[in-house]
Amino acid sequence: MARTPLRSDLAEEITTRVLDGRLPAGARVNEVHLARELGVSRTPLREALIGLADRGLLVSAPGRGFLVPPFDPDEARRLYPLVAELEALALRWTSPLELAGLPDALDAVADEMAGTLERGGDLSEVDDRWHGLLLSRCPNPHLLRLIGQTKPLLKRYESCYFGGAARAGESIGEHRRIAAALRDGDLPTASAVLVRNWVKALAYLGKDER
Amino acid sequence: MARTPLRSDLAEEITTRVLDGRLPAGARVNEVHLARELGVSRTPLREALIGLADRGLLVSAPGRGFLVPPFDPDEARRLYPLVAELEALALRWTSPLELAGLPDALDAVADEMAGTLERGGDLSEVDDRWHGLLLSRCPNPHLLRLIGQTKPLLKRYESCYFGGAARAGESIGEHRRIAAALRDGDLPTASAVLVRNWVKALAYLGKDER
DNA sequence: TAGGTCCTTTCTGTATGCAATACTGCGAAC
DNA sequence: GTTCGCAGTATTGCATACAGAAAGGACCTA
Numbered sequence: 001m002a003r004t005p006l007r008s009d010l011a012e013e014i015t016t017r018v019l020d021g022r023l024p025a026g027a028r029v030n031e032v033h034l035a036r037e038l039g040v041s042r043t044p045l046r047e048a049l050i051g052l053a054d055r056g057l058l059v060s061a062p063g064r065g066f067l068v069p070p071f072d073p074d075e076a077r078r079l080y081p082l083v084a085e086l087e088a089l090a091l092r093w094t095s096p097l098e099l100a101g102l103p104d105a106l107d108a109v110a111d112e113m114a115g116t117l118e119r120g121g122d123l124s125e126v127d128d129r130w131h132g133l134l135l136s137r138c139p140n141p142h143l144l145r146l147i148g149q150t151k152p153l154l155k156r157y158e159s160c161y162f163g164g165a166a167r168a169g170e171s172i173g174e175h176r177r178i179a180a181a182l183r184d185g186d187l188p189t190a191s192a193v194l195v196r197n198w199v200k201a202l203a204y205l206g207k208d209e210r
Numbered sequence: 211m212a213r214t215p216l217r218s219d220l221a222e223e224i225t226t227r228v229l230d231g232r233l234p235a236g237a238r239v240n241e242v243h244l245a246r247e248l249g250v251s252r253t254p255l256r257e258a259l260i261g262l263a264d265r266g267l268l269v270s271a272p273g274r275g276f277l278v279p280p281f282d283p284d285e286a287r288r289l290y291p292l293v294a295e296l297e298a299l300a301l302r303w304t305s306p307l308e309l310a311g312l313p314d315a316l317d318a319v320a321d322e323m324a325g326t327l328e329r330g331g332d333l334s335e336v337d338d339r340w341h342g343l344l345l346s347r348c349p350n351p352h353l354l355r356l357i358g359q360t361k362p363l364l365k366r367y368e369s370c371y372f373g374g375a376a377r378a379g380e381s382i383g384e385h386r387r388i389a390a391a392l393r394d395g396d397l398p399t400a401s402a403v404l405v406r407n408w409v410k411a412l413a414y415l416g417k418d419e420r
Numbered sequence: 421t422a423g424g425t426c427c428t429t430t431c432t433g434t435a436t437g438c439a440a441t442a443c444t445g446c447g448a449a450c
Numbered sequence: 451g452t453t454c455g456c457a458g459t460a461t462t463g464c465a466t467a468c469a470g471a472a473a474g475g476a477c478c479t480a
Contacts, residue, residue, distance in 0.1 A: 046257065046432095050257050051264045063432070140292060251435045253433080257433095273461095275462055
């Protein structure tokens with residue numbers, strides 16, 4: 001018996017397929033085909049699908065199985081502020097002592113982001129690391145769980161966002177300002193810039209939405 | 211084929227069993243026994259269990275199945291403020307126009323609570339209706355989903371809370387003050403009282419924790 | 421040709437079966 | 451007396467099997 005349940009690996013794989021569009025928005029998920037393609041039986045696959053549906057990454061249509069929810073600009077407009085507020089809350093609930101150790105590490109990741117931007121690499125992954133680090137000291141696991149559940153939904157809309165290098169540079173600057181504010185112990189500013197960072201991302205997203 | 215998947219009904223039933231203690235904290239869930247008792251096969255039961263584990267109402271121990279998480283005072287201390295902030299956020303994101311129609315209905319439910327309190331009935335259900343009504347106009351379904359996921363976790367700790375009639379009366383008063391603030395269009399006060407309502411509940415909870 | 425009905429096929433939802441692991445109790449060794 | 455080891459049982463995790471509902475298409479009707 002594997003130490004990690006099969007359904008966890010499957011959920012991860014399916015999540016990436018939804019995010020990169022191999023499971024396109026609006027498409028139905030064929031359990032038999034997907035199970036065969038992944039080399040597993042339907043049972044653990046369905047277990048993974050149910051978990052993802054509970055998180056909102058899929059929707060369950062009774063009698064018709066699961067399908068990838070269609071893109072909805074309204075949904076994006078609601079997800080970005082939601083993640084923004086949740087992250088800000090996590091930041092407020094992190095003890096100043098714990099926060100004190102973070103700015104240097106945060107700036108190191110921000111440097112990495114800048115390098116990745118020049119090389120034209122994948123910023124999304126580094127950005128995730130930065131935010132993950134920012135919240136890593138938050139003592140409320142349930143809040144972190146909610147954030148972890150919500151971010152993938154948002155990432156579906158993110159593809160266009162990181163397309164613009166101008167915005168990416170701006171975003172990196174905001175990240176540095178957050179780290180600077182934390183260094184000064186100025187939590188309100190850090191939290192405000194954090195929220196603005198997310199909201200601005202949404203604004204750029206709206207621009208080249210298809 | 212039933213219009214509602216079996217797993218949904220099962221999830222509901224299991225949730226109530228966890229909340230009322232028929233599935234006690236720390237206990238392992240025996241899939242065969244429970245399936246037999248509920249008159250279903252293990253497959254939809256497992257699907258329900260997995261969904262509940264994703265929401266945190268159960269925990270999955272690889273190779274050992276599912277178990278009801280033990281009570282943890284720290285967890286309660288983190289859940290109450292979390293639900294408080296989430297509800298306050300939902301309130302802030304509801305349009306004032308929509309809110310205007312609520313206070314009368316809210317007070318009606320508050321009256322019901324007072325009546326139930328005198329009769330010594332179950333306040334929890336009425337309280338849920340009140341909060342559900344308060345958030346019913348919030349336009350962000352994802353936030354509502356997070357709240358809906360988190361509240362059951364909190365309700366496990368709530369049993370002792372409603373035991374004290376004094377606190378119950380105080381809480382009803384706070385509910386009325388929230389409705390009054392909404393009537394005045396004073397959202398900050400409404401939101402502040404709402405948060406305090408939850409935090410006070412936590413304070414009382416701590417008192418007669420076993 | 422448009423629409424409707426019946427039939428076939430496909431797929432989901434649920435049940436059952438199987439193999440491997442985790443638990444339990446007992447006995448033996450120290 | 452305690453602890454380790456082992457056998458037997460119980461239970462999970464995954465695979466497969468089956469029944470009934472949807473989807474799709476052919477045929478008939480108007």
